[in-house]
Amino acid sequence: xxxxxxxxxxxxxxxxxxxxxxxxxxxxxxxxxxxxxxxxxxxxxxxxxxxxxxxxxxxxxxxxxxxxxxxxxxxxxxxxxxxxxxxxxxxxxxxxxxxxxxxxxxxxxxxxxxxxxxxxxxxxxxxxxxxxxxxxxxxxxxxxxxxxxxxxxxxxxxxxxxxxxxxxxxxxxxxxxxxxxxxxxxxxxxxxxxxxxxxxxxxxxxxxxxxxxxxxxxxxxxxxxxxxxxxxxxxxxxxxxxxxxxxxxxxxxxxxxxxxxxxxxxxxxxxxx
Amino acid sequence: xxxxxxxxxxxxxxxxxxxxxxxxxxxxxxxxxxxxxxxxxxxxxxxxxxxxxxxxxxxxxxxxxxxxxxxxxxxxxxxxxxxxxxxxxxxxxxxxxxxxxxxxxxxxxxxxxxxxxxxxxxxxxxxxxxxxxxxxxxxxxxxxxxxxxxxxxxxxxxxxxxxxxxxxxxxxxxxxxxxxxxxxxxxxxxxxxxxxxxxxxxxxxxxxxxxxxxxxxxxxxxxxxxxxxxxxxxxxxxxxxxxxxxxxxxx
Numbered sequence: 001x002x003x004x005x006x007x008x009x010x011x012x013x014x015x016x017x018x019x020x021x022x023x024x025x026x027x028x029x030x031x032x033x034x035x036x037x038x039x040x041x042x043x044x045x046x047x048x049x050x051x052x053x054x055x056x057x058x059x060x061x062x063x064x065x066x067x068x069x070x071x072x073x074x075x076x077x078x079x080x081x082x083x084x085x086x087x088x089x090x091x092x093x094x095x096x097x098x099x100x101x102x103x104x105x106x107x108x109x110x111x112x113x114x115x116x117x118x119x120x121x122x123x124x125x126x127x128x129x130x131x132x133x134x135x136x137x138x139x140x141x142x143x144x145x146x147x148x149x150x151x152x153x154x155x156x157x158x159x160x161x162x163x164x165x166x167x168x169x170x171x172x173x174x175x176x177x178x179x180x181x182x183x184x185x186x187x188x189x190x191x192x193x194x195x196x197x198x199x200x201x202x203x204x205x206x207x208x209x210x211x212x213x214x215x216x217x218x219x220x221x222x223x224x225x226x227x228x229x230x231x232x233x234x235x236x237x238x239x240x241x242x243x244x245x246x247x248x249x250x251x252x253x254x255x256x257x258x259x260x261x262x263x264x265x266x267x268x269x270x271x272x273x
Numbered sequence: 274x275x276x277x278x279x280x281x282x283x284x285x286x287x288x289x290x291x292x293x294x295x296x297x298x299x300x301x302x303x304x305x306x307x308x309x310x311x312x313x314x315x316x317x318x319x320x321x322x323x324x325x326x327x328x329x330x331x332x333x334x335x336x337x338x339x340x341x342x343x344x345x346x347x348x349x350x351x352x353x354x355x356x357x358x359x360x361x362x363x364x365x366x367x368x369x370x371x372x373x374x375x376x377x378x379x380x381x382x383x384x385x386x387x388x389x390x391x392x393x394x395x396x397x398x399x400x401x402x403x404x405x406x407x408x409x410x411x412x413x414x415x416x417x418x419x420x421x422x423x424x425x426x427x428x429x430x431x432x433x434x435x436x437x438x439x440x441x442x443x444x445x446x447x448x449x450x451x452x453x454x455x456x457x458x459x460x461x462x463x464x465x466x467x468x469x470x471x472x473x474x475x476x477x478x479x480x481x482x483x484x485x486x487x488x489x490x491x492x493x494x495x496x497x498x499x500x501x502x503x504x505x506x507x508x509x510x511x512x513x514x515x516x517x518x519x520x521x522x523x524x
Contacts, residue, residue: 169328170358172346174420180372188362265362267402 053235058242061235070224075243078209078220081137085144086205093149093201094194097156101190111157118150122208126215140212147208151200159193160186192263199255206248274339274349274423274456276302276325283320283332294320295332296481307450307457309467311514312477318460321482322426325458326350338424351422351455355429357409359401359416366397369415380419387415390452391445407438411445418449427459431466439463443470447494464514468507469496476513486513 035055041047042054049057065071096114100107126143133139163186171181187194213222221240228236283295294317302308310318323329325336327346336343338350346352359368366375366384373380388394391411401409410430417425427446431439443466450457461467467474471490478485488510496503 166354166356166358167360169346169354170360172328173326173348173350173352174371174416175346175348176372184360184363184372188360191362265400265402267361 050232050234053238057235058238061233062239062242065236065239071239071243074219074221074224075247078213078222079247081140081212081220082144082205082209085141085208086148086202088141089145089148089205090152090198090201092145093152093197094156097153097197098160100153101157101160102186107157114150114153118154122146123211126211130215135216140209140217143212144205144208147204148201151204152194152197155193155197155200156190159190159197162193163189192259192266195255195259195262198258199252202251202255203248206244206251210244275304276424276456276458277335277337278302278321278325279336280321280324280332280334282334283317283324283329293481295324296483298334298482298484300475300484300487302456302458305454305456307470307472308459308475309471309473310458310460310475310477311462311464311467311510312482313479313517314462316477316479317482318477319428321477322352322428322458322460325424326352326426328352348420349423351417351420351425353410353413353417353425353427353430355432357401357406357413359409359412361401364398364400365393365404365412368401368412369419371416373419383419384415387418390418390449391415405438407434407442410434410442414442414446414449418453418455421453422455424456424458427457429460429462432462439466446470451494464507464511465498468503468510469498474510476510476517478517485517488513 038052039055042049042052042057053061062071096110100111100114122143125146129139129143133142167185167189171185176184209220210222213220214226217223221243225237225240228234228240278298278300280295280298282293282297284291284293286292298321310321312318320329324332325338325343327343327350330344341349343350360371363371366388369384369387370380375381375384388397391414393408393411393415396404396408401412404412414430431442434442446457446459447470449455459466459470468490474486474488474490475484476486476488477483488506490506492500492502492506
């Protein structure tokens, strides 16, 4: 019987490669159609270059920016800000989510205040951050951290509270130590929610980055966009936007890859054809 | 290990008053005995098992295993639930080992032995979602046995399984019992099962739950469900069971 399982797993692997290519191709259909129509509109001069540069112009602009090294410098600065902000905010979110999830006492103490802060749109606190921390990296990183905090906090909390109480009985009977209970029961059970939180936090960090950089800065992709806008280089604005989209999608895919690896035990509906 | 159960009262406080679930449940189980508990639903048989397991300590009375008073759940009181309650993120062998390390040669050997006993060879690396109900329940039994419990408590462990799987697992359980001589208490609502497995069948009464009869089943193993002496004892238990299934006349 085990050899049956093995061969069937191999078959699954072969067909899954084929399916993967199909999946990627079907994801590209919509963007390609849009790009073609867009290019036609530009070539037929239905709209001026300043309002809507053609995809080809944008590719050329990207090429020039890459060649001059400007694009990579800006991207590096933005990436580091987002990463540091995400690590601080997401880390704290994970910590407090776990704390509040595990004990009702800390929930009663902390959750009401945190929920109140959560409802404040963080564009509203941006001026305050600039007043306190200036226009430098500190205020930007903190703004990103604030954005990244809540999705991870809320989802970690939720994930822990959704652990099956019946499995806690099993942990009691098997006399799990506190550490083993955390490692074998609570964390794995909460992991689907935690990874969802990571995805949402990364998105929020990225969004906060744009807000922070548009507010005023001297480098970063957001600055590049603002700078290009002043000189009506719409193609460069588009390059910036596309960079944000690409990096955002890339990090998102990374987390999904993690989900795929860590949650392979899950027995859930994966969607029809 | 022998078990001394002395539960004077177990009641739940509800909005409409107090519900007496167990009332003066007293009996002694010898070391190595296989007790089956049968009774109508709601008679408190699962509650009785939870008290013996130490999962429920809010009652009046005491339970001793050997000389040790039961005060909290422990690996000494192995427990198999009606649902398998495996950790879905662990493989079969990881579920059996749970908090013990499979890198430890001794544990590794014991886990492999148990996988053999419950006949799950080839499925060591499978996740619970890949198993049938009967296989999952066998993993749960192996998990309890790995800790070498002095008593094994089974709460309707085969209740949700089909007849074929059930009789197969009954064989597995008898084999384990023969090999380990672990004291067992098995709660069931299946009359055949209670007579087939038990040294003694405890028939429980309801409202409040108490032990109505303790019927010794002095048939040698292996038992045959079609044998006349088996049928005779089955009739006897059934008669007792029917007297309590009717509404009490003294109310």
